[in-house]
Amino acid sequence: MSPIDSDVVLLTCSDEGQARRLPVHGSRPGGPLAAVAAVAHSVVLPARPGRTDVDPVLAEHDPRRVVVAGTDADLAAVLLRLLRTERLDVEIAYLPARRSPATAAWGLPTGAAAARLALAGDASPVPLVRDDTGGVLVGRGEIRDIRGECYCDETLVLRGHARRLVVAPGPEGVAVRAGRTGRAPDGQVRPVPIRAPRGTGSALGRAVQVGCEPTIVVADGVPHPRPLPRRTWYRHTTDWLLVRP
Structure with a gap:
């Protein structure tokens, strides 16, 4: 058994995770989750953990690196708590269950490669994208029939x-x-002519502002609870530290 790295905390987010410091479930011997759990402090949290789930773990362990095992929504939830507690100097590694918009956006691996990266990879600053309702975006925001x-x-x-x-x-x-x-989006700039009565295009920048008929906005797979007439996504003034290739 490898010694525990006291600076690394594995947060396994699950619908069944109702208590802290439980053994990590659902990981086969030798699997990616088990490989990380063997050398990190392991904590099981609910899916999309909130303040009362994440903050006590951060306060107790004061980790250098947090490994999030779960979905894009779980990753966003943990990142939000680091933002709210002014801990953006904590490195984040992602151990996704499968490929996702966040793995595509940041070029992240899955499976055994993700476990190796989480334990031995280097973290670098990347843009932190926030929204005007207090959330963060790590993979994909979507509005349908806008x-x-x-x-x-x-x-x-x-x-x-x-x-x-x-x-x-x-x-x-x-x-x-x-x-x-x-x-x-592919990052290409395809503007709609400013005088055009209608049209669609694409762009890359620091902020995206939407004004529309009230509609449901989905962020990292989670629908907003009520229709919104506007939404802004924007780059925060401080980056976050992501472990990536």
Whole structure:
């Protein structure tokens, strides 16, 4: 058995995780989760953990690195607590159950490669994307059947109707694409002519501002509880530390 690294905490987020300091469940011997659990302080938390779940763990262990095992929504929830507690100097590694918008946005591996990266990889500053309702975005924001306008900085990317408007964070900032397919933004700038009566495009910048007929906004797979007439995603003044290749 490898010695425990006192600076690393593994947070396994699960619908069944109702107590702290429980053994990590659902990991086969020799699997990626077990490999990290063998050398890190392991804590099981509920899915999308909140203040009362995460903050006591941070206070007790004061970790150098947190490894989040779960979904993009779980990763966002932990990052939000680091932001709220002014602990953005804590490194975050991600151990996803499968490929996801966040792994695509940041070029992260899954499985055994993700476990190796979590334990031995280096962390680097990356843009922290926030929204105007107090949340953070780590993988994908989406609005379906949107009617309105959207700007990325000074670039118009939507006027009128689009079946999908997708926003994604990444190493270069905040990217957005409006159109029919729901494909992730590729960072290319395709503006809608400012005098056009309608149109869709894409852009990359520091902020995405949407004004529309009230509609449901989905962030990292979690729908907002009520329709919104506007939404802003923007790059925070301070980066977060992500362990990535």
